Amino acid sequence: MADLLVEQLSGFGLATIMARKGVSGMAIGMALGVEAPAQPAFCRGENNLALIGTGAGSWFAHTDMVSPAWHTALRDRLAELASVSDQSDGYMLIRLSGEDARTVLQRGAAIDFHPEVFAPGAAATTVIAHIGVVIWRRDDDARGRPKYEIATFRSYFDSFRRWLDHTAAAL
Amino acid sequence: MRIDCPYCGERDAQEFVYRGDASLMRPESEDGMADYVYLRDNLAGPMTEHWYHAQGCRTWIAVTRDTTTHAMLGAIFARDGVR
Numbered sequence: 246m247a248d249l250l251v252e253q254l255s256g257f258g259l260a261t262i263m264a265r266k267g268v269s270g271m272a273i274g275m276a277l278g279v280e281a282p283a284q285p286a287f288c289r290g291e292n293n294l295a296l297i298g299t300g301a302g303s304w305f306a307h308t309d310m311v312s313p314a315w316h317t318a319l320r321d322r323l324a325e326l327a328s329v330s331d332q333s334d335g336y337m338l339i340r341l342s343g344e345d346a347r348t349v350l351q352r353g354a355a356i357d358f359h360p361e362v363f364a365p366g367a368a369a370t371t372v373i374a375h376i377g378v379v380i381w382r383r384d385d386d387a388r389g390r391p392k393y394e395i396a397t398f399r400s401y402f403d404s405f406r407r408w409l410d411h412t413a414a415a416l
Numbered sequence: 417m418r419i420d421c422p423y424c425g426e427r428d429a430q431e432f433v434y435r436g437d438a439s440l441m442r443p444e445s446e447d448g449m450a451d452y453v454y455l456r457d458n459l460a461g462p463m464t465e466h467w468y469h470a471q472g473c474r475t476w477i478a479v480t481r482d483t484t485t486h487a488m489l490g491a492i493f494a495r496d497g498v499r
Contacts, residue, residue: 284423285423285424285425285473299473300423300472300473300474300475301422301423301473301475301493303473303474355427355428356425356427369424370424370471370472370473371424371427371431371471371472372430372431372471377471
């Protein structure tokens with residue numbers, strides 16, 4: 246019996262942050278009260294806000310519980326520092342957890358998911374089945390099993406889900 | 417071939433878009449423009465090229481590799497070095 250839990254997430258907020266020319270990740274992190282990682286990583290701060298490194302000078306801002314003013318508040322805090330674009334409806338989020346979650350990911354993405362390389366807090370932007378994905382690893386669950394979250398474009402979600410269902414069926 | 421992206425780490429070449437020789441400089445005048453656009457050295461050995469990491473960090477990088485062995489000799493953000 247495969248140990249895999251697939252959850253389609255809702256109620257989250259997601260926005261892209263792109264630093265203006267010459268603005269450091271440090272300045273962005275200070276403005277938001279959460280570390281803005283210089284490498285592909287998932288950093289969770291206060292106020293249920295996390296930043297995920299998606300490129301040099303670019304991040305995803307993520308919250309589990311979105312409010313109507315979430316993205317405008319983010320934009321106000323980053324005025325003059327970065328461009329903020331709300332993507333809460335542009336991406337779908339799916340969570341994979343359980344002992345077999347890593348196997349499923351490893352069958353889709355050509356990057357190393359070994360725990361020594363892709364530990365909790367790691368993130369990567371890559372492709373699965375030719376579909377662009379951003380993957381980050383949360384803290385393990387209470388039983389020490391890994392927990393990954395994957396963001397993919399809404400318009401590609403059905404195709405991604407098909408890949409996931411076929412791959413999970415083969416476990 | 418795997419490419420060492422300075423941001424993402426080692427990735428499959430399929431994630432990248434190839435542009436070509438990173439050493440070319442756009443001429444100031446029309447003289448030399450035809451060579452700039454069309455004339456390429458077909459180097460066998462170490463060469464620095466521009467690659468765009470379209471399926472990753474969406475950044476232009478300058479990759480130095482050996483064209484005969486595909487060995488990676490280094491990669492930097494294009495904005496930090498050769499243009």
